Amino acid sequence: MVLEYSPMETQSIIALNTLEHGRCRPWPFLQDFCLTCGICAGACPASGVDGFDPRKLVRMISLGMEDETVSERWPWICTMCGKCANLCPMEIDIPGLVRKIRSRRRREEVPGILHKGLEAALETGNNLRLPKDDYVFILEEIAAEPGFEGFTVPIDKTGARILTTIHNKLVNTHTEDLKHWWKIFHAAGEDWTVPSENWEGTNWGYFTGDDAAIRKFWKNSVL
Ligand code: SF4
Numbered sequence: 001m002v003l004e005y006s007p008m009e010t011q012s013i014i015a016l017n018t019l020e021h022g023r024c025r026p027w028p029f030l031q032d033f034c035l036t037c038g039i040c041a042g043a044c045p046a047s048g049v050d051g052f053d054p055r056k057l058v059r060m061i062s063l064g065m066e067d068e069t070v071s072e073r074w075p076w077i078c079t080m081c082g083k084c085a086n087l088c089p090m091e092i093d094i095p096g097l098v099r100k101i102r103s104r105r106r107r108e109e110v111p112g113i114l115h116k117g118l119e120a121a122l123e124t125g126n127n128l129r130l131p132k133d134d135y136v137f138i139l140e141e142i143a144a145e146p147g148f149e150g151f152t153v154p155i156d157k158t159g160a161r162i163l164t165t166i167h168n169k170l171v172n173t174h175t176e177d178l179k180h181w182w183k184i185f186h187a188a189g190e191d192w193t194v195p196s197e198n199w200e201g202t203n204w205g206y207f208t209g210d211d212a213a214i215r216k217f218w219k220n221s222v223l
């Protein structure tokens with residue numbers, strides 16, 4: 001009888017019996033199964049930017065070049081879109097790999113805009129450091145625009161069924177997009193609210209590979 005294993009099962013068999021254990025445990029993304037087929041590189045929207053190539057990144061980890069990848073710019077070029085992982089015939093989790101590499105970068109060496117945005121969100125509740133009064137004023141202005149009569153934004157509504165957070169871009173420049181889903185909630189008679197503090201919906205802890213920040217960010221929003 002021929003036994004069939006899923007890639008994950010096969011990985012654990014190899015990790016236990018064949019490969020260097022120390023390397024497979026902290027990097028459990030199936031990287032050692034890479035066929036170097038290049039499908040990921042062909043699909044990747046960031047491929048070629050400053051020479052970035054997801055296939056090469058996978059190979060670097062597979063060859064034990066962890067330190068080199070951590071200090072590289074490449075992991076920060078990846079958009080984490082996941083297209084590569086969807087197409088990879090070996091189901092290698094490249095976005096997961098990238099995120100792991102990012103988590104190993106010293107926090108003060110995380111690229112500026114991400115590091116500063118995350119710090120701002122943890123300190124002020126949003127990546128822009130937008131003061132609460134300005135934020136509330138903007139929401140009320142959006143709701144008061146013509147074509148949206150009789151509507152008010154339910155800010156800090158106690159006991160609401162749905163709590164929504166907001167991408168800072170929607171408050172800053174893309175306010176039309178906010179109105180679209182507000183209208184849907186309104187028409188559907190939903191019981192929803194937006195917080196007046198810690199309203200940021202973009203958790204840059206994810207993009208910086210900072211799990212502690214992700215948790216803090218999330219707790220600030222919901223507790
Ligand atoms: S698609 Fe998968 S198997 Fe092919 S090169 Fe990329 S990581 Fe390796």
Ligand code: SF4
Nearest residue numbers: 044078079081082084
């Ligand atoms: S997750 Fe990163 S490496 Fe994969 S396709 Fe998207 S940008 Fe490219």
